[in-house]
Amino acid sequence: MDRRTFNNRACVAMLKTDFHDHFLFRVKLDELITLATNAGYDVVEEVVQTRYPTSDLLFGKGKIEEIRGLLKSKDIDNLIVYNQLSSKQFLNLSRELEKTVLDRYDLTLEIFEANASDILSLLQIRLARMKKETPLVKLRVSEKYKEEHPFLMGGGEYAMHSTLKSFSRREASIKKNIERMLQEKKMQVIKRKEEGAKIVNIGGYYNSGKTTLFNRLTGADKPVSERPFTTLTAKYKKGLKNGNILFVDTIGFVMDLDPRLLTSFEINLIDFQYADLQLFLVSANEPPEIVAFKLSEGLKILEAISVQKQKTIVVLNKIDEAEKNNLDQILDIVRTILDSGNKNRVIPISAKKGKNIEKLSEYISANLTH
Ligand SMILES: Nc1nc2c(ncn2[C@@H]2O[C@H](COP(=O)(O)OP(=O)(O)OP(=O)(O)O)[C@@H](O)[C@H]2O)c(=O)[nH]1
Ligand SMILES: [Mg+2]
Numbered sequence: 001m002d003r004r005t006f007n008n009r010a011c012v013a014m015l016k017t018d019f020h021d022h023f024l025f026r027v028k029l030d031e032l033i034t035l036a037t038n039a040g041y042d043v044v045e046e047v048v049q050t051r052y053p054t055s056d057l058l059f060g061k062g063k064i065e066e067i068r069g070l071l072k073s074k075d076i077d078n079l080i081v082y083n084q085l086s087s088k089q090f091l092n093l094s095r096e097l098e099k100t101v102l103d104r105y106d107l108t109l110e111i112f113e114a115n116a117s118d119i120l121s122l123l124q125i126r127l128a129r130m131k132k133e134t135p136l137v138k139l140r141v142s143e144k145y146k147e148e149h150p151f152l153m154g155g156g157e158y159a160m161h162s163t164l165k166s167f168s169r170r171e172a173s174i175k176k177n178i179e180r181m182l183q184e185k186k187m188q189v190i191k192r193k194e195e196g197a198k199i200v201n202i203g204g205y206y207n208s209g210k211t212t213l214f215n216r217l218t219g220a221d222k223p224v225s226e227r228p229f230t231t232l233t234a235k236y237k238k239g240l241k242n243g244n245i246l247f248v249d250t251i252g253f254v255m256d257l258d259p260r261l262l263t264s265f266e267i268n269l270i271d272f273q274y275a276d277l278q279l280f281l282v283s284a285n286e287p288p289e290i291v292a293f294k295l296s297e298g299l300k301i302l303e304a305i306s307v308q309k310q311k312t313i314v315v316l317n318k319i320d321e322a323e324k325n326n327l328d329q330i331l332d333i334v335r336t337i338l339d340s341g342n343k344n345r346v347i348p349i350s351a352k353k354g355k356n357i358e359k360l361s362e363y364i365s366a367n368l369t370h
Helices: 026-040 059-075 087-097 104-115 119-148 155-195 211-218 257-266 266-273 288-302 325-338 357-368
Strands: 009-016 041-052 080-083 101-103 198-204 235-238 247-248 277-283 312-317 344-349
Touching: 009 026, 009 059, 026 041, 026 059, 026 104, 041 059, 041 266, 059 087, 080 087, 080 104, 087 101, 087 119, 087 288, 101 104, 119 155, 155 198, 155 357, 198 211, 198 235, 198 266, 198 288, 198 357, 211 247, 211 277, 211 312, 211 357, 247 266, 247 357, 266 312, 277 288, 277 357, 288 325, 288 344, 312 325, 312 357, 325 344, 344 357
Parallel strands: 009 041, 009 080, 080 101, 198 247, 198 277, 277 312, 312 344
Antiparallel strands: 235 247
């Protein structure tokens, strides 16, 4: 299905499985709308169903009827689903609705593609797409040949296998290129460490101010914006204060981060895994419930990619926009989540206004000396 022939009007849809969730789903849906808008969609409708997922269509049959009617009456060509879709659900939904169907993973890849400026990011995106599409290609190719060559199964099957073969050959060649670049990057990082550099990784959700902080600490002038995934490729640069500290600005997290995104973008994991210290940025200008959710989810992701807890410092950014009451509450929440009893593991700052940067720098230096 060629997306270009469709309009950009979209309906976002979510299957909510937690019957008691009356708040977080709204935040997640809003994030999906932000992502979709940034990918160039005009989100005009939203649908939420609370039930257990169905294996065929994710949503219940009745809901699908409702969505079909909505898409038709509002002239909407795209259904963007929050939940991760299986190949079967994806195919069934596309066929039932006869519209473009994408899940959050597809949407994220679209944004990545639009923002990617280097060859490695593009290769990683292409590989991620291929991995996702392989089961679909298999299904479609097999159906197509059966349809076109009903009496020539032998020849048809041969052609089908050759199509699939060329697909996997391309996949293998991309993988090889990525692998080579990964090795090169690892060697570079190891060499820098052997030369005595300490690495401080700046991670966190998109839009939390990672690049703003990186620019301030290193004197760099990397692009900063409200748009999600402004930064796709990590960059290393020496700190202004202390020459042997290398700061790394990284790609942002999203809520309910799809594990496939992490593994597809393995090169980004190197930055996290080789760091001597991890700054995890969280925006303080959001409601305390959201801060709590993002922080605990973020820490889980760090754990999943083998970042040691004791190497992580939470940096509460954008305090210039946090209300006093909220800030105190947020600080309490962060400390409870960190459960360390060590007040210094959270440092409130404003990267934009330059507030508490000195304190953060000192803390970084002190923690890197041993
Ligand atoms: N009020 C306020 N805004 C900030 C602060 N730090 C960053 N911002 C703003 O937040 C937005 C995102 O900043 P970035 O530095 O691009 O955020 P990022 O985390 O690098 O985002 P991605 O690269 O997309 O993951 C920009 O509009 C910044 O000007 C801060 O301390 N206070
Ligand atoms: Mg950035």
